[in-house]
Amino acid sequence: MSILKLENLGYSYDSGKTPVLENLNYEFENGKLYAVTGRSGAGKTTLLSLLSGLATATSGRIMYLDCDVSKIDRYRYRSRSVGVVFQNFNLLPHLNAVENVLLSMDIAGVKGGMKKAKALELLAKVDITGPLAKRRVLKLSGGEQQRVAIARALSFDPQILLADEPTGNLDLDTQDQVISIFSNLAHAENKCVIIVTHSPQVAQSADVVYQLKTIRSAGKQPAKT
Template structure:
């Protein structure tokens, strides 16, 4: 269960302060596939980074299975990010001079998985996102945008996280590949009880989720129709 309670994030820019997240509260049961919609600049990426403990909220609480991550010491946060969260960044954030496969292996290395197991799982994950085998050893900075996006999804799944936070995971994919990724995410929710929050403008993706939320003017509301 993910519970978000009155979370605020403010940024100071020059002499004024903006609050893209200004009192966001919602909760989702474990195993939910949820979408967050909203205009460009409405604070979607900011909210995801707070849920993934990549940034600290100005105020409010984020509880994951009852544990308040807003109050965890840094050492515990590192473990939370490594073991419990899979993050798909809007700009992928792959390590440019590592290969596709090495990027997927990296989080498993941090988690202490043996080299043989890391290698086998990386190959399995890359084939699940249908990255052609001849591309596995290509450096990330030599991959196309859509290929990088798929590597970043495979990397997010590496440590079998219980919560996946994905920022526009189909944003750079053709319809067919996008559909493949949507089905992959859906099956993780259904079969592994993974909770998935996707930020998306992709209607095909939003339609496949269990719940849809809209972020506007710093607040989140659930979309109950359409």
């Protein structure tokens, strides 16, 4: 059974004047790595906002198990079920890696006295250990920040992990490392992992690739003749 299912999903900005997504019918299952590709402006980040419950479909719907995402408790969905790695990380630069992960646990209402140990364990999973875990994230490299952002997205153990261009600015080795983290989360931990990407390497490693078509030059007026 799919954990997320798009049913004729559509989205427009500007009260319908800027249609970006139209009639999407994708399905996502646990245990698989998905890549969503498409040109710049095709609507990939928009789709992730809808999947993460930050925005609401303007037509069709997204089903999470058998619930319409627009009708469920969105706060609960966002703090329990989906973890998001944003295009620009959204880490707090003056906090260190452990503090960033702990803060996310607190926001999600994670209970229990083992939070710090759990944060360190998540960071170790993405190879952020020792002094790296204690350094303010603004003093970490782009690839290291990317990995902290992945650990943070996992802080409340979500079943679905969404990532927006997670290998965007990384060299090929670091890109491979990040891909293998995502692949492991899907294949060894049975999570549903959805990655938006321009990278052919990421798309190649995915179990399923959905290609978003640009439905029109959103926001642009037709050229006058």
